[in-house]
Amino acid sequence: MARKRTDRAKGTGGASTAVKTDLGLPDGLTIDDLVGCFTEMILVRTLDERIWALNRQGKVPIAASCQGHEAAQLGSLLAAKKDGKCFLFPYYRDLALKMCAGLTPTQVMMSFMGKEGEPYSNGRQFPLQGADLAHNVIQISNVVAAGLTQAVGYALACRMLGDDTVVLTYFGDGASSQGETHEAMNFAAVHQLPVLFICENNRYAISVPQRYQMAIADVSTRADGYGFRGVTVDGMDLVQCYEATSEAIKHARQQGPVLLEMKVERLMPHTTDDDDLRYRPRAEIEEARKRDPVVTLAALLIDQGALTQERVDEIKEQARDAIDEATDAADAAGQPDVSTLHDLVYAP
Amino acid sequence: MPECSVIDAVREALREEMRRDPTVFIMGEDVGQRGGVFLATQGFLEEFGRSRVIDTPLAEAAIMGIALGAAFRGLRPISEIQFSDFIWPSVNQLIGEAARVSYGTNGALRVPVVIRVPYGGGIRGGLFHSQNVEAYFFHTPGLKVVAPSTPYDAKGLLKSAIRDNNPVVFLEHKKTYRLVRGEVPDEDYTIPLGVADVKRAGRNITVVSYGLMLHYCLEAAEQVALDGIDVEVVDLRTLKPLDKETVLESVRKTGKLLIVHEDNITGGVGAEVAALVADEAFEYLDGPITRLCGPDVPTMPFAQSLEDAYMPNTERIAEALRKQSAY
Secondary structure, three states: OOOOOOOOOOOOHHHOOOOOOOOOOOOOOOHHHHHHHHHHHHHHHHHHHHHHHHHHOOOOOOOOOOOOOHHHHHHHHHHHHHHOOEEEEOOOOOHHHHHHOOOOHHHHHHHHHOOOOOOOOOOOOOOOOEEEHHHOEEEOOOOOOHHHHHHHHHHHHHHHOOOOOEEEEEEEOOHHHOHHHHHHHHHHHHOOOOEEEEEEEOOEEOOEEHHHOOOOOOHHHHHHHHOOEEEEEEOOOHHHHHHHHHHHHHHHHHHOOEEEEEEOOOOOOOOOOOOHHHOOOHHHHHHHHOOOHHHHHHHHHHHOOOOOHHHHHHHHHHHHHHHHHHHHHHHHOOOOOHHHOOOOOOOO | OOEEEHHHHHHHHHHHHHHHOOOEEEEEOOOOOOOOOOOOOOOHHHHHOOOOEEEOOOOHHHHHHHHHHHHHOOOEEEEEOOOHHHOHHHHHHHHHHHHHHHHHOOOOOOOOOEEEEEEOOOOOOHHHOOOOOHHHHHOOOOOEEEOOOOHHHHHHHHHHHHHOOOOEEEEEEOOHHHHOEEEOOOOOOOOOOOOOEEEEOOOOEEEEEOOHHHHHHHHHHHHHHOOOOOEEEEEOOEEEOOOHHHHHHHHHHHOOEEEEEEEEOOOOHHHHHHHHHHHHOHHHOOOOOEEEEEOOOOOOOOOHHHHHHHOOOHHHHHHHHHHHHHO
């Protein structure tokens, strides 16, 4: 059987700039889509910043920020939504992905506070971990890469049941070192399963930089070893992420797995419990902030005349109001009743 | 009723459930073309095809993780781990993930997965083909653990395990596969999980055991019966959930308890049974609860002399029973 070539033609990685000056949008993507993504991005960013404040106030025990990963997550999510037949296995840093898959800010805030009725686990797990089946999302645990074999199994079952779902499974550069990542990719390749492995490579596994994690520049080159397609894109560029995901979904459905690496920047510490200045030079973080997708996408949309600075300010104001409201509502919500401690250890 | 071996009973249970329910499928190492190293799936590839009988790469974590993912989509996977000793690479998926799915999704997802695990020693398997692994899974909320001793129980329990909506670790003692034979009805039947079975009724001493050791206990009971000691032998059959009532009821009757298993003594299933009886039937006891179990060495060694020294056997069980009786 013929194997797919590895094509990383777009692999400009961290060196490229997110802004496209000539806005030749890929098929199926409109400027309104981009405005929609920008509005979502602002809402997520506002919430992301708020939970750090709430953490310092003792109201949110733990949070992993997605700041810097938004373009990758929202670009790929838009492609999945437009396809309409995708199922997602995100990882712990996929706040933008999980939120914009269909949750309200209040639901997300309730999850961060561990409140009764939060949609993923009813307060049993870390924020946004468990399952949000209403929006086709599963993330069971914090053991990185454990979701990859599960995603492959999900895809196998879809094929056995005769539906043409494509499974998108997300992981970081850290998880790329796990043995299960290899097992998942190899099995998916053997069976040519419709799985899209999306690596959000921010070059840090908590504190360990990429050069101590792997001896290669691009995770996507590993696809060669499995006999399927590997692609690297600039994960700070939403249009590139959308386009690459869109193509990869089509490819995965027809011809089997794709490893899609999105080079991103982690703009915040690993979690609210981390201090990144212990291992990361301040200048590097400041440099990364220049490529913040919130800034570059705003600049692009203003440049294209799709937004004005006034409209951008309005969007930010509306986001602040929405997150204020969500914070109050989640704060006022009750905690799970202690009588439920023993419930559902076993499924009926 | 026709007679068959434990491995025949396992094969029949699998075949009947595969025929009954199209969402059941099998995956594991050598389960297809080879029919399994113990031939549990002999002829399945021909009958059910490659999509339902999947020969996997040698990758136990994937075998388990893929089963979970397929279960999330509504299928009922049966994963075969070739030898219990090879289960360790899959333990994150099993203990870390599968056991927590129902609880950790507040019931949104369930894991109707059976993990078939040939286990146990006495077959010159050495350190890596003899292991008893039950205690690790017995400790874990969210898992069920089954360890039948007879063909009849193996078939009925395996069918229940396949129909259960939770991850079930189904332990098949390798030495019983062809050694133990018994009558198994042709018609469909199930044995509920979590129900022990009194394999021999008696008045003087209760012996609690499972798997291969259950048969040694029955032999020992016959030996000491000649001395007038009337032993009741309880086969746990399902280790988790533990059938506390059957154990307690027996001890309340006999007043004495011996626990026998092949697994290491420390932190084993027997320790929990002992604690249960001490907690809930203390006033009925006429003597100390005793355990005859594998010693705390990693596994039974390869050399015949050392393997024999590890394994509890009929004579040692009979000796322990006489001692209990004399107390």
